[in-house]
Amino acid sequence: MAAITAPSGRQKMTKRQRREWIEGYLFASPFLIGFTLFIGFPMLYSIYLIFFDWDLLRPATFVGLDNIVKMFADPKVNKSLYNSAFYTFLAVPIQLVISFSLAMALTQKLRFRDVYRAGFYMPIIVPLVASAVVWQRVFHPEYGILNEALGWFGIEGRKWLFDPSLAKPAFIFMSFWMIGRQMVIFIAGLGNIPESLMEAASLDGAGSWRRLWTVVIPLMTPLIFYNMVIAIVASFQTFVPAMIMTEGGPQDATLFAVLNIYRNGFQYFRMGYASALAWEFFLIVVAFTVAQFYISNRWVYYEEGK
Amino acid sequence: MKDAQLSTRRVSRRTFLQGLGFGSLALVAAACAAPAAPASAPAASSGGGEAAAPAAEPVTLDFFAWADASEIPAWDELAQKYMEMHPNVTVKPSPSGTGNDYYTKLQTTFAGGTIPHITSFQGWEWQPYADAGLLAPIDDYIARDGFTAPFPDGVKSIEDSTRRGGKRYLIPLQSATMVMFYARKPFDEAGLAYPTDDWTFDEFVSMAQQLTNLDGESKMYGYQANGNWVRDIHWIRSMGVQEFDQLVDPKTANFDQAEIVEIVQMIAQDFMYNMKISPTPADLEGGTNTINTGNAAMKYEGAWFFPQLNSPDLRADNKQVEFDVVMMPKMADESRPHRGWAEGVTVPKTDDQDAAWDFAHFMGDTEGQKIYSTATGRMPNAAEVIESFWLPTIKERFGVTNGKAFVEAFKRSEVDVIGGVSRTQMWNEAVKSLGWDLLLNNDKTAAEVLPDVTKGVQDLLDAYWAKKG
Numbered sequence: 001m002a003a004i005t006a007p008s009g010r011q012k013m014t015k016r017q018r019r020e021w022i023e024g025y026l027f028a029s030p031f032l033i034g035f036t037l038f039i040g041f042p043m044l045y046s047i048y049l050i051f052f053d054w055d056l057l058r059p060a061t062f063v064g065l066d067n068i069v070k071m072f073a074d075p076k077v078n079k080s081l082y083n084s085a086f087y088t089f090l091a092v093p094i095q096l097v098i099s100f101s102l103a104m105a106l107t108q109k110l111r112f113r114d115v116y117r118a119g120f121y122m123p124i125i126v127p128l129v130a131s132a133v134v135w136q137r138v139f140h141p142e143y144g145i146l147n148e149a150l151g152w153f154g155i156e157g158r159k160w161l162f163d164p165s166l167a168k169p170a171f172i173f174m175s176f177w178m179i180g181r182q183m184v185i186f187i188a189g190l191g192n193i194p195e196s197l198m199e200a201a202s203l204d205g206a207g208s209w210r211r212l213w214t215v216v217i218p219l220m221t222p223l224i225f226y227n228m229v230i231a232i233v234a235s236f237q238t239f240v241p242a243m244i245m246t247e248g249g250p251q252d253a254t255l256f257a258v259l260n261i262y263r264n265g266f267q268y269f270r271m272g273y274a275s276a277l278a279w280e281f282f283l284i285v286v287a288f289t290v291a292q293f294y295i296s297n298r299w300v301y302y303e304e305g306k
Numbered sequence: 307m308k309d310a311q312l313s314t315r316r317v318s319r320r321t322f323l324q325g326l327g328f329g330s331l332a333l334v335a336a337a338c339a340a341p342a343a344p345a346s347a348p349a350a351s352s353g354g355g356e357a358a359a360p361a362a363e364p365v366t367l368d369f370f371a372w373a374d375a376s377e378i379p380a381w382d383e384l385a386q387k388y389m390e391m392h393p394n395v396t397v398k399p400s401p402s403g404t405g406n407d408y409y410t411k412l413q414t415t416f417a418g419g420t421i422p423h424i425t426s427f428q429g430w431e432w433q434p435y436a437d438a439g440l441l442a443p444i445d446d447y448i449a450r451d452g453f454t455a456p457f458p459d460g461v462k463s464i465e466d467s468t469r470r471g472g473k474r475y476l477i478p479l480q481s482a483t484m485v486m487f488y489a490r491k492p493f494d495e496a497g498l499a500y501p502t503d504d505w506t507f508d509e510f511v512s513m514a515q516q517l518t519n520l521d522g523e524s525k526m527y528g529y530q531a532n533g534n535w536v537r538d539i540h541w542i543r544s545m546g547v548q549e550f551d552q553l554v555d556p557k558t559a560n561f562d563q564a565e566i567v568e569i570v571q572m573i574a575q576d577f578m579y580n581m582k583i584s585p586t587p588a589d590l591e592g593g594t595n596t597i598n599t600g601n602a603a604m605k606y607e608g609a610w611f612f613p614q615l616n617s618p619d620l621r622a623d624n625k626q627v628e629f630d631v632v633m634m635p636k637m638a639d640e641s642r643p644h645r646g647w648a649e650g651v652t653v654p655k656t657d658d659q660d661a662a663w664d665f666a667h668f669m670g671d672t673e674g675q676k677i678y679s680t681a682t683g684r685m686p687n688a689a690e691v692i693e694s695f696w697l698p699t700i701k702e703r704f705g706v707t708n709g710k711a712f713v714e715a716f717k718r719s720e721v722d723v724i725g726g727v728s729r730t731q732m733w734n735e736a737v738k739s740l741g742w743d744l745l746l747n748n749d750k751t752a753a754e755v756l757p758d759v760t761k762g763v764q765d766l767l768d769a770y771w772a773k774k775g
Binding site: 023026027055056057058136137140141142143159161162164249250251252263266267268269 | 323324326328406410413414416417434435438440586587588589591592594595731734735739743744747749
């Protein structure tokens with residue numbers, strides 16, 4: 001394909017170039033159309049809705065900045081953001097540690113290693129609603145297996161989903177069974193570490209821990225960073241378990257941001273206000289993600305030249 | 307040469323990909339260009355001023371239906387029966403969940419422009435739709451067809467739950483009220499006489515205490531408290547007070563009256579945590595410790611609950627709970643108010659309004675009522691059908707011998723609260739999180755939370771009236 005020259009000496013597009021240009025857009029058009037219709041347009045429309053009061057039954061009425069003012073004064077908004085942040089900043093680091101440790105273990109030469117890998121990955125393919133119902137049974141205060149297991153060690157059972165101080169930790173604990181995706185990515189990354197580097201480190205006298213800390217982890221930082229970003233965004237979006245298991249309770253302890261947005265939009269039918277909440281949440285998550293990328297320059301190691 | 311000849315005859319990869327891209331684009335364009343569902347339009351009909359006659363042209367009616375387990379087969383049977391009688395009509399019931407889920411789907415369905423021809427409604431939820439001009443008044447249809455049995459004079463709960471702004475909107479399919487259900491077995495085992503319609507609140511509490519036994523592997527609670535404001539409304543009103551200045555279109559909320567504080571404290575907290583005669587929400591998790599499982603002796607419920615306790619199917623599996631019903635115990639208000647309302651269907655404004663009315667009329671008329679109440683156990687909408695059909699039927703199917711308790715309860719019934727701010731909205735946005743969640747979790751007392759509940763509900767009412775001007 002001939003390169004297009006600089007603007008001052010811009011060449012006219014040849015017929016072939018134009019055809020290729022059109023073909024490219026044609027191939028991409030299904031995605032572009034779908035994105036525009038189902039994601040782009042609704043997003044733009046929701047910005048418009050921020051300045052309106054709309055209950056789906058009557059025409060929207062203009063309210064100016066009322067929704068934004070209300071958002072900053074609504075205690076449930078702060079509560080929901082706090083709940084989401086609490087869940088995210090506790091769950092994600094622990095998930096990364098567990099998944100990385102599992103990946104390390106499952107790259108060793110073990111009998112039935114593939115079975116273990118499949119077993120740890122299985123929960124990912126279980127529908128979220130089904131797993132929420134199952135976990136609800138696990139956390140049952142009287143008949144749940146978690147309290148049963150604690151009883152074996154003489155620990156008194158807890159009302160996990162009914163105690164405001166325990167509900168979020170219960171959700172965090174529940175999130176650990178979904179670390180299969182992170183584990184698989186770490187396994188792939190660990191497999192790409194050159195054996196020669198490990199041998200060289202051994203020859204230099206590095207023990208297992210030293211090799212882990214100075215060779216393996218630095219080389220894995222891009223994948224750790226990737227998993228961290230994905231896990232943080234996913235954790236912020238926690239909705240189904242809270243909707244199914246606790247409906248945001250007890251006493252709003254599991255009222256996560258997305259659930260609060262859903263409630264305002266589809267239970268209270270305040271579409272304008274829900275749009276304002278959604279955009280506030282979006283901006284917070286984007287800002288946080290950008291900050292992560294900025295900070296990553298300090299600790300993520302990429303191979304030279306790339 | 308041969309390879310070149312072959313390559314000219316085969317489709318090249320480039321051509322194949324081009325075709326794939328064009329094909330995908332065509333599919334997307336076709337999907338986007340699909341005719342949209344007909345938008346709602348005010349019906350040309352003024353409400354059926356002409357003589358009743360089913361349309362001869364083929365008609366398809368979408369019925370957005372409440373999806374209680376016992377109602378789904380009832381809708382199917384009603385639709386099937388009606389279609390046999392009217393071959394040109396196709397009725398499509400769409401069971402669409404219950405509770406909040408149902409109204410979420412319904413409201414988004416309206417917003418999306420695919421307005422159903424008939425919609426299920428509880429008696430306190432349709433008012434915002436009527437205020438928005440989405441429902442067709444049915445007064446002219448009623449007059450035309452002489453369909454007055456479901457709207458007897460003097461029953462205020464029916465008036466309040468079917469009429470708004472002087473016009474009638476809801477076609478009752480059941481007369482809903484709630485009474486005390488009791489399981490016979492716990493009483494027999496405790497050697498207690500069954501409760502009777504003239505029992506008092508103190509006798510109720512005493513019975514519940516005597517029936518409660520939490521020792522041993524299988525617990526028995528004397529009373530399974532419902533754990534939410536809307537069910538506790540009965541106890542509040544029985545104290546001779548009410549939470550609002552008026553029950554239709556209230557302007558003022560007042561939950562923190564002394565009588566309300568007293569009874570809510572007892573029903574929503576003391577029963578569970580101090581007297582321990584009721585299971586807590588944690589105890590009820592997963593459907594355990596209920597009257598259904600044989601772990602509670604009494605529960606405040608409605609006729610829709612019959613099939614869950616005792617039915618021909620349950621008896622076939624020997625899983626039935628033998629039970630009966632009584633009126634709620636006498637309390638401070640000597641008139642013994644019970645909660646009551648009509649539940650049924652409305653006819654949204656569409657182009658097939660007349661046909662929709664015909665089907666709704668069928669469901670609300672005698673034959674339809676018999677089909678509906680046989681399957682669901684619910685009390686029909688007309689006194690004659692109740693006496694001649696429903697009372698014997700529930701005795702035979704569900705073992706209910708004191709069905710007259712429902713009749714008496716409904717005669718003295720009043721609605722919960724009706725208006726532009728729905729009861730569900732009050733519960734979701736204020737009463738639950740500010741009040742009942744804290745009570746049921748034993749975190750705060752009624753005296754501490756009910757002032758906040760008052761303020762929360764008042765804010766909703768004030769916002770509504772301010773918008774209304």
